[in-house]
Amino acid sequence: MSDPAGIAIVTALATGAVQKISETATDNTIASFKDLCKRVFARFRETPGAQEALDEARVESDDPAALEKVAVHLQVAEQEDPEIARLVAELRRAAEAGSGGSVTNTINGNVSGNAKVVQTQDINGDVRL
Numbered sequence: 001m002s003d004p005a006g007i008a009i010v011t012a013l014a015t016g017a018v019q020k021i022s023e024t025a026t027d028n029t030i031a032s033f034k035d036l037c038k039r040v041f042a043r044f045r046e047t048p049g050a051q052e053a054l055d056e057a058r059v060e061s062d063d064p065a066a067l068e069k070v071a072v073h074l075q076v077a078e079q080e081d082p083e084i085a086r087l088v089a090e091l092r093r094a095a096e097a098g099s100g101g102s103v104t105n106t107i108n109g110n111v112s113g114n115a116k117v118v119q120t121q122d123i124n125g126d127v128r129l
Helices: 004-015 027-045 050-059 064-080 082-097
Strands: none
Touching: 004 027, 004 050, 004 064, 004 082, 027 050, 027 064, 027 082, 050 064, 064 082
């Protein structure tokens, strides 16, 4: 699961943070994530090595090797449990939709003295300079 969406899902499972999947998670995404957590955690408790991999990833959530171990167990769970596969596919779509794409900012002219440049994504409310 070396793709960005897969990594986001595994990291979210390890940290419990749905924001790892999408910073703008909808209520449906949150509900699917909670359901996936319940199913995966129950399954991992009964699977040799899976719970240990998840525990390690919880402690070392920035360690790619620890996350990859969880990813391997998650892939097996997806193959054996259609509901886990459905939830992972749904969260994968949310992660891919929430990636936001790329942004290019171009500034022409001299930016010095009292000139101000602001780069932002979403603003809720007023901006005063």
